[in-house]
Amino acid sequence: MIIYQSFDEIDIKGPVCLAMGNFDGVHPGHRSLIEKCVQVAGERGWTPAVFTFSELTANAVSGSRAVKSLIPQAEKVRILEDLGIKVMISVPFTKDIMELSAGDFIEKLVSRMELRHAVCGFNFRFGYKAQGTASFLSGMGMVFGFETRIVPEVRIGGKTVSSTLLRQTLAEGDLKAYSEYAEKDFYLTSDVLSLPKKGENVLRFDISSDQALPPTGSYRMMYEGGSVSQLVSGVIASDDGVSSLYLDCDEPLPGMIENDGKLSLFRLEFV
Numbered sequence: 001m002i003i004y005q006s007f008d009e010i011d012i013k014g015p016v017c018l019a020m021g022n023f024d025g026v027h028p029g030h031r032s033l034i035e036k037c038v039q040v041a042g043e044r045g046w047t048p049a050v051f052t053f054s055e056l057t058a059n060a061v062s063g064s065r066a067v068k069s070l071i072p073q074a075e076k077v078r079i080l081e082d083l084g085i086k087v088m089i090s091v092p093f094t095k096d097i098m099e100l101s102a103g104d105f106i107e108k109l110v111s112r113m114e115l116r117h118a119v120c121g122f123n124f125r126f127g128y129k130a131q132g133t134a135s136f137l138s139g140m141g142m143v144f145g146f147e148t149r150i151v152p153e154v155r156i157g158g159k160t161v162s163s164t165l166l167r168q169t170l171a172e173g174d175l176k177a178y179s180e181y182a183e184k185d186f187y188l189t190s191d192v193l194s195l196p197k198k199g200e201n202v203l204r205f206d207i208s209s210d211q212a213l214p215p216t217g218s219y220r221m222m223y224e225g226g227s228v229s230q231l232v233s234g235v236i237a238s239d240d241g242v243s244s245l246y247l248d249c250d251e252p253l254p255g256m257i258e259n260d261g262k263l264s265l266f267r268l269e270f271v
Helices: 029-044 057-062 072-084 104-112 134-144 162-173 175-182
Strands: 001-006 015-020 046-052 085-091 112-119 147-151 187-189 204-206 217-225 227-238 244-249 266-270
Touching: 015 029, 029 112, 029 147, 057 112, 085 266, 134 147, 134 187, 147 175, 162 217
Parallel strands: 001 085, 015 046, 015 112, 046 085, 112 147
Antiparallel strands: 187 266, 204 244, 217 227, 217 266, 227 244
């Protein structure tokens, strides 16, 4: 996947079908949107791409880190690539972009690519003070010559699936509900875990302060590293705002540590 981190970098050859959104957690609603983007692009021979921001816009607006991410950026990239996305535009939500009107934002976007088709969710908002809506995007498409497809909500268990809903169930410690709405178990990857502290009787990993977590407590997890899968026990604890995961094992699990001393890619799925 090609990743552009600023508007000035964007250099996509040929027509583009663009999915737009935050995509935090890449939940079933997001996947429905991405799959439609990839389908349209495939049928017409265009490039399937996504536009998103490299941080959660709510945090940029508030100036805090109050809203935690469901998955780290590297994991989002992996999932979007697996779903068939070829180009990811992930730009910082700067003050200049924050103050762009909805119309100016779209004009800036179409000036950087041959946009033929935009795909967004029913509740998509953009532009200054989130004044742009999905319907407004459709109207801008008529002005700039691109089609717009608005993807309806995905409902599971009588509720509209959203990143907010997933964060809520996670904060409440309702991992069963999280799995139902996300259609996958909650998991952590080595992208959000630091190296274990040496000299401790258990493996300790410090977790990124941006990572959404279930409450402190004991959990059973399925460890997956390389070709190894096994059940492990662990405890999530917090000290002075720093969350750590303590695994009940006194040495690295198979596939956990590379020869250069850095963490290899592994996954801990809460079960």
